[in-house]
Amino acid sequence: MAEEAEKTPQSGLTNDDRYDATLLFEPNADISRQEQDIALAAELLQSGLVNEREIAAAVSDWSMYGSLSLAQHLENRDLLTAEQIEMLIIRAATRIDRARQSIAGGTEMPAAGQSMLLATLERLDGSGRVAKLLGVTVAARAGENDAREMQGRYEIIRKLGQGGLGRVWLTRDVNLNRHVALKEISHGANASEIAIERFKHEAEITGRLDHPSIVPIYQLGEDLQSGRAFYTMRFLGRSTLQDSISEYHERREEGDEDPMLLRRLLGAFVNVCHAIGHAHSRKVIHRDLKPENVVIDNFGQVIVIDWGLAKVIDDASVESLMDSTAMGSADRTNEGQVLGTPLFMAPEQAAGRLDELDQRTDIYGLGSILFAIVTGYAPHEKTQKESIDSGVGARGMISTIASGVTPLARDVHANADPALEAICRKAMARRRYARYQSASELAEDVQRWMAGEPVTAYQETSWQRVNRWISQHQRLSQSLIGAAMVILVALTTLGMAARQRHQAEWHNRYSEMEGDVREVSLHLQGIAKDMSQDVRFLSSLPPIQGLVNALSGVEGESEDVWRPRLETIFKGMLGLNSDYLALSFEEMKGEGVVDLVRVERSPADPTLIRVLPESRRQMVETDELMNEVSTLDPGDVRLSLAKRGRHTNDATSVERFSAATPVYGDNSGECFGMTVIETDIARRIQEVLRGLGSVDCDIYIADGSGNLWASTKPEQGVRMAHQGETIPDLPKQVAEQMAHEGESFELHSEDEYVAQRFYIDPQARGVTIFARLPEE
Known part of the structure; x- marks a missing residue:
């Protein structure tokens, strides 16, 4: 049943859909054609089967007042298959049924004085997207149920929009005689504490940001009469950056490609960058940047809105709040939740790694907005379409985004400017350290492009520099450049450009390889840190000191009491740490040791944990590890890769x-x-190598003498080494350094290889990491 319920439009209708259809399409059900068209349009917008521009183009020659239904019109235009349309019709009927049930239950009543069309739009699509698509004006005065005053100061005029958390009204501030936007929380007294706290959090976060391009908050309060939390802000109108982007690309596709329109969009984008840069200076990240959350008022001022998912870095007490009861706390976001809009989402957001979200996550969001400006499409719109067509659905789309494959603007818009495409690619890089490190850096690169200057993200060719110089010195260039010189320069610069591009790409690969080596090194050091913490914990267990006292003749409980307790604790800890092979408590005997308690994992069956009986406990006459540990202070840890005497056989x-x-x-x-x-x-x-995912280089990990443990290559993946295998074809400089045992080193050969050796314990064998870009 679970598999059937998750089928996509391509795979057919689910049993639940067909069951709903039998309930909703009874002969007596009185569903008007208008309701069906509006509900169908709402489901089509939500489905992701086609984008909003394609839908708008499809309905441009259709009217809901005509004789043809929207479903018939879509079928005639071949925008969707008959099976997809059938599925949307059934879901539209479900939407109508839910709307009617909410009215019957008294939770949502149509406003008095509204026309039937406006009431239907309000009931079936509170977001207003359908009204905007169909060109219907929904700005009407509030009905009797909504006509009221908030705290005696704000007079409700009309509804502007509604989201999952609250409703926005156009109101008049009676005290100052001005229009403001008032956002109140939905559900009133029935709203959960988490929803109220999240609502107030949105207002507080926005209120602390004082910037011309961030919507100002005037007041946060609670209406005494209705009990609804609300806040007021500047009234901005309803034109968004998405509207301007859609208009620009519609004109471009019709042949009206005005470069000034693009520069206006880029100017608005620069203002957004400065607003986000201001928020970052206050340790606030937005986490839901997209063109719909950028409003352009009637005078061209750019305002960033909707800070509901904002988070204060390094301040857990004011993190964005989610309606989650699993955590039992309203001041934290669940690790593993996916926050934001998938079409514009960064890989770390899609993966639910909330602890990794920082200012560079917003840089990805800004890059996504720039991607939409350049191409007219959201970065992950193609991923959404492929996920629906392949049948993997929303989960598959999120997984694809989390894999970190950066969308390329030229794949969507082949004629996209290469410098702008490079800016997008850098802002949306898979690894956060490869992105712009601040919003001001991104804004500066865009401004350099607008000014005709080279940008840092793009290795400009000599021919492009010549063209720019010619455009700035037209008269002089016309007199100096002859036809022969143009041919010569063109041939020379084309070769240089290809070489520079190749060097830039190779250098980028080398930088990624250095990052992979750093990540492996950090993981290995993390393993050592975790083991140090755990072994200290073992030494502090009460049964340890109990056994010491019992064996030392101190009065108290006997060895037979303490040993089973310690064995039980060791078994439990080994069961919780699947990476550990054995835990032991060993007594020093002269130069050697004897096992008091040893719990180990079976080599044949790793799930089998066994306590060694007394008959199998070993006594080693000479143990170097014990000799070294005996000289340490309490709490110090000795880490060793050396093979102990007990493992000789x-x-x-x-x-x-x-x-x-x-x-x-x-x-x-x-x-x-x-x-x-x-x-x-x-x-x-x-495991560390597999955690790197797909790599573009050869990475070898060995001990300090070069005896190979594991490796990974682009064409082979991760491979465990055979006994006696070493790192192949070591460069001469690295081999010479390897010969000096006991010495750490780190070598970088420009754009060729990285080699390092470090010793977790100075007396151990050490660890060697060697990475090399494969030959072309």
Whole structure:
């Protein structure tokens, strides 16, 4: 049933759809043609089957007052298949049914004095998108149910729009005799505390931002009569940047490509960048940047609105709030939730990695807006279409966005300016460190393009520089440049441009390779840190000191009491940490050690955890790790890749990474032994390499002597090494450094390779990371 309920329009109707259809299309059901057309248009806009511009073009020669229904018109235009139209009709009927039920339940009553068309639009599409698509003006005075005053100061005039959290009204401020926009929370007294807190959070975040291009908040309060929370702000009108973008590209497609229209859009975009830059200076990120959230008032001023998903960086108490009961708290957003608009969403947002969202996430959003200006489409609009056509649906679309493949403007608009396309590509880079690091940097690059200057994101060709110079010095250029010179310069600069482009692309690949090496190094150091914390925790367990006292003859409970307790704790911890091979508490005996408690994972079946019986506990006469640990202070940790004596006869080829900390007797104050954690370092490294995803270089990870553990290549993926295998074809400089054992190093050969060796423990074998760009 779950699979059937998730079918897309391409795969047919679900059983639930057909069941709803039998309920909604009874012979006595009185559904008007007007209701069907409006509801169908609302479902079509929401479905993502076609974009809004295509829908607008399709209905440009259709009227709801004519004899032809919208479904018949769409079928005649071949915009959708018959199966898709059937599915939309059924969903439209469901929308009508829900609207009628809300009226019957008293939760939504049509305003008095409204026309039947306006009442139907209000009931079936509160967002106003259908009215805008069909060219119907919905600005009407508030009805009797809505005509009221808020706190005796604000007189409701008419409704401007409605979202999931609140409704926006045009009101008159009686005290100052001016028009303002008033947003009140939906549901009134029935609104949840989380919704109210999120509503107030939106107002507070917006209110703290004082910038000409951010909507100013006048007042935040609660109406004493209705109990609804509300805030007032400047009345901006209803024209958005999306409207201007749609108009520009409609004209362009009809042959009216006025460059001034593009420059006006880019000027508005620069203002948006400055507004977001101001918000970032106040540690606020928007997290839902898109053209619909940018309003252009009647005098051309650009205003950024809808800060409902805004978040204050490094201030968890004012994070954006989501209606979630699972967390049990109204001041945090759930890790793993997807926040924002998918069509303009950054990869880290789609992946739900909320702790990674920062100013560079907004840079991606700004790049998405610029992408829409350049192409006329949202960046992930093609992904949405492919997800619907392939049947993977919304989940598949989110997964594709999370994979981080950057959309290219030239794939959507082949004639897009290459410099603007490069700016988009940099702003929307998969890795955050590769994007612009501030909104002002992005704005400056766009302004440089508008001024005819080279931009930092694009390696301009010599021919392009010549063309710009000619345009700025037309008279002089006409007298100096002859036909022969033009041919010579063209041939020379074309070759230089190709070489520079190749160098730039190669350098970008090298920069990404350096980032991959840094990420691997950080992961390995993170493994060592986690093991250090865990082994300290083991040494602090009460059964540890209990065993020490029992074996030292201190009066108290016996060894037989403490040992089972410690074995139980070790088993539980090993079960929770699937990466660990063994946990042990070992007593120092002269130069060696003897096992007191050892719990390990079966090599044949990793899910099997076993406690070694007394008969199998080992005693090692000489143990270098114990000798080193015995010299440490309490709480210090020794990390080692060296093979211990107890594993000399180990039949497996497991490379063990050990973390050990000393255990001192409370009474004697002398070192009694140590707690040890062991992990399979080769398998952990394999997991680290797989976490990199698709790479564009060869990466090898080995011990300090060059004995290979694992590698990854673009054509092969991650591969575990065979015993005795080493890093192949090491450059001479790297091989010479490898020969000096015990010394850390880091080598960078420009645009060729990166090599580094570090020692987590100075007396261990060390770790070597070598990455190389494959030969072309």
